[in-house]
Amino acid sequence: MHDRYFTDEELVAYLDGETDFAPVAEITAALAQDPALQARLAALEIDRAVLAEGFADLQPEAGPRSVAVLSPGARHGGWSGQIADPAPHGRAGLRSGFWGGAVAAALVVGVFLGAALSPSRDGWAEYVAAYQALYSNSTLAHIDVPTPLQQAELDRVAASIGKSMSVEHLQIFPDVRFARSQILSFEGQPLIQLAFLTSTGDPLALCIMRAEEGTERAPELRRMEGLSAALWQQGGYRYILIGGEDDALIGRMSASLAAMNV
Amino acid sequence: MVSFFRRKPSDAAVREGLSQVFPRVWRYALSLTGSRPEADDLAQAACLRAMERADQFQPDSHLDRWVFRIAHNLWVTEVRHRQVRSGNGLVGIETAEIVDPTQDSDVRQERRELLQAVLHLPEVQRQAVVLVYVEGYSYRDAAMILDVPVGTLMSRLAAARAVLAQKFRTEKGGRNAR
Numbered sequence: 321m322h323d324r325y326f327t328d329e330e331l332v333a334y335l336d337g338e339t340d341f342a343p344v345a346e347i348t349a350a351l352a353q354d355p356a357l358q359a360r361l362a363a364l365e366i367d368r369a370v371l372a373e374g375f376a377d378l379q380p381e382a383g384p385r386s387v388a389v390l391s392p393g394a395r396h397g398g399w400s401g402q403i404a405d406p407a408p409h410g411r412a413g414l415r416s417g418f419w420g421g422a423v424a425a426a427l428v429v430g431v432f433l434g435a436a437l438s439p440s441r442d443g444w445a446e447y448v449a450a451y452q453a454l455y456s457n458s459t460l461a462h463i464d465v466p467t468p469l470q471q472a473e474l475d476r477v478a479a480s481i482g483k484s485m486s487v488e489h490l491q492i493f494p495d496v497r498f499a500r501s502q503i504l505s506f507e508g509q510p511l512i513q514l515a516f517l518t519s520t521g522d523p524l525a526l527c528i529m530r531a532e533e534g535t536e537r538a539p540e541l542r543r544m545e546g547l548s549a550a551l552w553q554q555g556g557y558r559y560i561l562i563g564g565e566d567d568a569l570i571g572r573m574s575a576s577l578a579a580m581n582v
Numbered sequence: 583m584v585s586f587f588r589r590k591p592s593d594a595a596v597r598e599g600l601s602q603v604f605p606r607v608w609r610y611a612l613s614l615t616g617s618r619p620e621a622d623d624l625a626q627a628a629c630l631r632a633m634e635r636a637d638q639f640q641p642d643s644h645l646d647r648w649v650f651r652i653a654h655n656l657w658v659t660e661v662r663h664r665q666v667r668s669g670n671g672l673v674g675i676e677t678a679e680i681v682d683p684t685q686d687s688d689v690r691q692e693r694r695e696l697l698q699a700v701l702h703l704p705e706v707q708r709q710a711v712v713l714v715y716v717e718g719y720s721y722r723d724a725a726m727i728l729d730v731p732v733g734t735l736m737s738r739l740a741a742a743r744a745v746l747a748q749k750f751r752t753e754k755g756g757r758n759a760r
Contacts, residue, residue, distance in 0.1 A: 328740040329733070335743075336714070338721050341736060364743045366750050368715050371700065374693035375716045378609050 324350070331361055444506045445551055445560050448513075448527045449544035452562050463499045463515075467491070470498065477501040480510040481530055483557070489582050490526075493573055495519040522564030526577065531558045539574035541567055550574030555581060596636040599645040600629050606646065606717060607653050613701065613712045614657050627660075628653035644723075650713070651727045699749040700742075707742035710735050 326334075326347055333342035350357050465473070471487045478485040480503045490498040496516050504511045509529060516524040531553050539552040539561075548570040549562040561574045607628055612621035631652050632639070639648055700711055713724040714735075725735040 328744065329736040332740045332743050333721070333736060336721070336739075341721055341732065364740070364747050366715070366743060366746045370693060370750075371696060371711075371715050371746070372718075374697035374700075375609060375613075375712070377690065377693060377697070378612055379605070 326350070326357070326360075328360075328364065332364055335361065335364060444511065444527075444529055444558070445549075446544065447506055448511070448525070448560050449547060449549060449562055452523070452525050452545070452547060465500060470500070474501045474514075477503050477512050477514075481512055481528060481557070483512075483528065485582055489577075489580050490514060490516075492576070496524065496569070496573065516563070518564060518566075518569070520564075520566075522566070524561065524563030524570075524573075526559065526561045526582075529558050531556050539571070539578050541571055541574075552578055554578060595641040595645060596632055596639050600632060600649070603646045603649050604629060607649050610650060610712055610717065611653055611657070613708055613716075614654075614705070616701065624653060624657060627656055631656065647719070647723055647727060650717075651729070654709070654727055654729075696746070696749060699746055703742050703745060707738045707745075710738040711742045711746070714739060 324343075324346055326343070330342050331347065333339075334344060334347045347357075351361065467487055474485050474487055474490075478501075487498065493516075496518050499515045499517050501512060501514045504513050504527075506529065511527060511529045514526040514528075516526070518524060534556065535553060536555075537551070537553040539550040539559075542549045542551060544562060546565075547562050548565055548567045549560060550570050550573075551558075551560045552574065553559065559574075559577070561570055561577065564570070604625060608621055608625040611624035611628070612618065615621050615624055628649055632649050635652075639645065700708060703711060709728055710724060713719045713727060714721065719727065721732050721735055721739075725732045728735065
């Protein structure tokens with residue numbers, strides 16, 4: 321008989337083949353002569369394959385948008401390129417099914433990866449759109465910064481592109497809450513992202529970058545990555561406002577932002 | 583500065599690998615949150631965070647473990663708190679909500695009941711079971727993802743095994759009795 325008591329942890333490690341964490345030789349020897357130990361081991365047996373198969377049934381749902389987005393024809397040029405609507409079926413509400421399911425989300429990631437790696441898609445606006453497509457309402461929902469701190473953050477962020485901005489200009493929109501600002505970069509150049517959350521849960525982003533040429537452009541509505549977007553150029557800066565599917569909202573906001581010359 | 587758009591080897595490794603890792607992270611997120619929309623959001627947030635912190639990823643290490651850890655940390659530090667605050671954190675997970683019951687054969691029904699047993703485990707045991715028995719991580723890797731000592735992971739697995747083994751025996755007995 322053996323005189324060593326094996327813990328359940330050791331027996332489970334033995335069953336799992338985790339030899340660094342189980343006294344394998346001792347358990348093997350003891351099992352040959354100890355029916356009680358055999359019973360304890362049997363009481364911990366599970367079929368890992370069946371368990372894994374059960375989870376294999378859990379798959380993200382596919383969404384119609386992802387197929388459209390992934391098609392080669394859905395890829396277009398940047399700022400001046402024509403951008404088609406890749407979401408003919410629209411998007412479900414975030415809480416009621418994120419773009420029709422998480423495979424769609426996974427494929428959006430795939431699209432994003434393709435966008436990021438493809439030399440043909442070098443437009444900053446498309447990077448912004450692909451980035452924004454990764455946002456969910458929960459990305460921003462928990463952010464609630466007092467206005468003075470928001471202004472301090474905005475000062476730091478805006479300075480990176482040589483701008484001075486007022487939080488008040490970002491807080492005038494009913495049903496849209498300004499959440500935060502942060503600095504991103506695109507091909508080594510700073511790009512600022514000002515994030516908003518609508519009362520219906522859509523994350524929006526106003527992204528601003530220095531323009532390379534001085535042409536002024538009024539806000540122009542587009543659909544990018546299935547999201548409503550407005551692009552304009554003003555005062556030596558390029559702007560994109562993007563998020564959700566409410567073209568009217570994006571139209572109103574972009575017109576106001578352009579009128580204020582934020 | 584968030585380095586999302588910078589071109590570095592680690593960025594490329596993250597970009598190239600994320601789409602493959604995503605379904606597995608989503609499944610883990612589902613086991614944590616218990617609902618598809620919440621799993622979508624958590625997995626999505628984990629990908630976003632991974633992209634934002636791509637410069638912290640070591641290209642010669644394992645992307646999946648890194649993203650799992652990000653997802654786990656997001657769950658622990660942010661999402662779970664919000665769920666609890668909003669009254670959704672203590673809701674029992676029902677597989678009927680996440681698996682299409684109309685597709686059930688007997689075999690799938692049995693799998694579903696086992697799945698239900700896993701989803702009804704206490705959260706820390708559920709995490710350990712999914713990482714080790716579903717995702718196939720070693721004890722060391724799973725402990726790293728969960729940020730706990732291996733001994734703690736082993737205790738959680740042992741407790742979960744006792745419950746699941748009982749369920750397996752019940753299932754087997756039920757099948758034999760039919």
